Amino acid sequence: MSQKIVLYWHPMSSASPIASALAELDVPHERVKVDIRAGEQRRPEFLALNPNGKVPTLTVDGAPMFEALAMHLFLGETYGVDKGLWPAEGTPERLQAMSWCVWSYVTYGAQLMRLQAARDMGTPEDAHGTAAHKAMDELLGLLDARLAQQPWMLGDAYSLVDLCVGSVIGYSAYIGAPLQNHKHVTAWMGQLQARPAMQIEAT
Ligand SMILES: N[C@@H](CCC(=O)N[C@@H](CS)C(=O)NCC(=O)O)C(=O)O
Incomplete structure (x- = not known):
């Protein structure tokens, strides 16, 4: 094609x-x-x-x-x-790929936007900021549990699901999401960010 x-x-x-x-x-x-x-x-x-x-x-x-x-x-x-x-159509992995990608941008993304808004207002410690921080910590716990079982989002091999989910998690760390509480997520992000394709800003 x-x-x-x-x-x-x-x-x-x-x-x-x-x-x-x-x-x-x-x-x-x-x-x-x-x-x-x-x-x-x-x-x-x-x-x-x-x-x-x-x-x-x-x-x-x-x-x-x-x-x-x-x-x-x-x-x-x-x-x-x-x-x-990317997993082939009709496989269980394809369903997981779609689920985790949407989870990152929509479910986790909603809390990220909430924290971002509190930060933009200069009030990250207000009720919204604190609730968003707590919700992100819980969601990061789900991701950490998955990455404790396997090195990459879909199993033993890197996929574009890692890139998709990792890009949202990476941005959230930048605005203050509590990644440090989640050691598997932190180690996975390190692996992800070291990939040559992630150095795109330099090209
Ligand atoms: N939900 C959109 C968000 C895109 C977005 O916010 N892009 C920003 C840059 S990070 C932009 O183009 N901002 C220009 C503007 O809002 O005028 C997506 O995921 O593609």
């Missing part, structure tokens, strides 16, 4: 994990920088691709898509199976 893929991105943003996924998959693509600090995401030609005016935005043979989570699932299903980086 040879689709023309274009990733609209900005360094150190929600688009970075998608750039890393494309690198892990070795999918030929074009990368177009959208300077979100200069407001380029609000240009009409960009809003025609993504009415939200956000990166990442991806086009596939000219057809646009938005939301990083949707891109992780699309890239995994389309390019990952042949490369051994």
Whole structure:
């Protein structure tokens, strides 16, 4: 299959994990920088691709898509199976892959947004910030229990599920999520962040 893929991105943003996924998959693509600090995401030609005016935005043979989570699932299903980086359709692992990816962006992501909002208000210790911190600690406990049993999210081998889940967990650590209480998560994040495809900001 040879689709023309274009990733609209900005360094150190929600688009970075998608750039890393494309690198892990070795999918030929074009990368177009959208300077979100200069407001380029609000240009009409960009809003025609993504009415939200956000990166990442991806086009596939000219057809646009938005939301990083949707891109992780699309890239995994389309390019990952042949490369051994995404489970085949119809397997129990495929169900787990989808579940954990959605869990990270939606369930864990909701608490992350709550903590982020409290931080933005300058009140991370208020009721919202404290509740978000506690909820994240509990959710990280689920992840830690899984990673105590196996080195990677789906078992013995790295997959794009590690990249998807790890990118959300990594950002949450940056804003103060209690990763230090979860030693398996911390060790897994170290392995993940050492991968060449995660050094994408330098390229
Ligand atoms: N839910 C979206 C969030 C995307 C997002 O918030 N992108 C930010 C960069 S990290 C952005 O483009 N901000 C520009 C703006 O809001 O004007 C996703 O996961 O793709």
